[in-house]
Amino acid sequence: MSVKVLSILPRKRFEEAGVVLPEELDVRFDEVLTEKEIVSACQGVDFLLVPAAYPDIPSRIIENIPTVRMIQTTGTGYNRIDIRTAARLGIPVANSPGRNVTTVAEFTLALIIALQRHLVVSDREIKAGQYSQAREHFFKSGSREVAEAIVGIIGFGEIGRKVAELTLSLGASVSYFDVERAPQGFEKKLGVAFKPLEELLASCDVISLHVPLTDRTRGMIGSREFLLMPRGALFINTSRGEVVDQKALAEALERGHLGGAALDTVYPEPLPPHDPLLRISPSARDRLLLTPHIAGMTKGAMHRMLTDAIRNILRAASGEPPEHVVNGILKLKNHPTSD
Numbered sequence: 001m002s003v004k005v006l007s008i009l010p011r012k013r014f015e016e017a018g019v020v021l022p023e024e025l026d027v028r029f030d031e032v033l034t035e036k037e038i039v040s041a042c043q044g045v046d047f048l049l050v051p052a053a054y055p056d057i058p059s060r061i062i063e064n065i066p067t068v069r070m071i072q073t074t075g076t077g078y079n080r081i082d083i084r085t086a087a088r089l090g091i092p093v094a095n096s097p098g099r100n101v102t103t104v105a106e107f108t109l110a111l112i113i114a115l116q117r118h119l120v121v122s123d124r125e126i127k128a129g130q131y132s133q134a135r136e137h138f139f140k141s142g143s144r145e146v147a148e149a150i151v152g153i154i155g156f157g158e159i160g161r162k163v164a165e166l167t168l169s170l171g172a173s174v175s176y177f178d179v180e181r182a183p184q185g186f187e188k189k190l191g192v193a194f195k196p197l198e199e200l201l202a203s204c205d206v207i208s209l210h211v212p213l214t215d216r217t218r219g220m221i222g223s224r225e226f227l228l229m230p231r232g233a234l235f236i237n238t239s240r241g242e243v244v245d246q247k248a249l250a251e252a253l254e255r256g257h258l259g260g261a262a263l264d265t266v267y268p269e270p271l272p273p274h275d276p277l278l279r280i281s282p283s284a285r286d287r288l289l290l291t292p293h294i295a296g297m298t299k300g301a302m303h304r305m306l307t308d309a310i311r312n313i314l315r316a317a318s319g320e321p322p323e324h325v326v327n328g329i330l331k332l333k334n335h336p337t338s339d
Helices: 011-016 035-041 083-088 101-116 119-127 131-141 158-169 184-190 197-203 223-228 246-255 299-317
Strands: 003-007 025-029 047-050 070-073 150-154 173-177 206-209 233-237 258-263 288-290
Touching (some): 003 299, 011 299, 025 299, 047 299, 070 299, 101 158, 101 258, 119 131, 150 197, 173 197, 197 223, 246 258
Parallel strands (some): 003 025, 150 173, 150 206, 206 233
8 A cells, every 4th residue: 555645845846956855755746735625635635744934834724634644844944834733633743853954054054145245235236236335335235254243042952053163264363152061062062152031132243043942932032132133233043034124124224223133034035015125215224135935945954854854764664663753653554544
């Protein structure tokens, strides 16, 4: 009997990443996004394979897909899935953690440099035939090396630590905040200092977010936090858009308090036309860099994440406990047709 898998991630993503699907899996690709479409597409399916970033899989979906025995994400994140409802119904939810750590960290470093060197404005001005103006803007606004930065990292998991390593290697001073402090011996070996959140915000001129989306982190950076940052500070978010109050960020850019901000994640995705970040003045827009949730999406990272996800589905389908389960359910529920 074949194992039926519904992948909301399109086939072309597997092809682009060079991932060959095993013959044991009967994979159907369907980019369903609405609750009704997802429920309909999941009828008769054993495994649901979803991107980490979208779509939402709330209780209304999970309660109406009786044949689905496991939900597998293709990345680290699982905040879009109601893992409590899945656990109540005996459905494991598994992710593919740690496969794009270096990828996201490299991207974070690139965003820092892009803001420090005003690359977006330079590119736009030169393409508009304003070469001299681009140079003048560069010198007037100032430009710094990473070595001149005091970097504050919020969230010191694998990605946060890799960002620390990269910026330290270029001579930056690095502090971090996390709800769980690292061992002091590790801090000393790496060359970082722990600071409480408010102290970190007030003392660093580059702030980079690397936290998961939880009830505790949702909206954790708002007006008060932006005001704590030094005037001219740079703000980077490659974690989740919901962690940041985007209206407060738009206001901080408009006031000129922030020297720049770079966001790889926003909420919702994509931004609606009326979002405050899309309605800021031209001068504030010059200090805002937006990318479409691609920090971890290199070909190599995608290959690793998709391969891990498929391997985990095969593992579970063969009767072994799935790996990287995030909701505590380590055994697949019996198939509805089984006695």
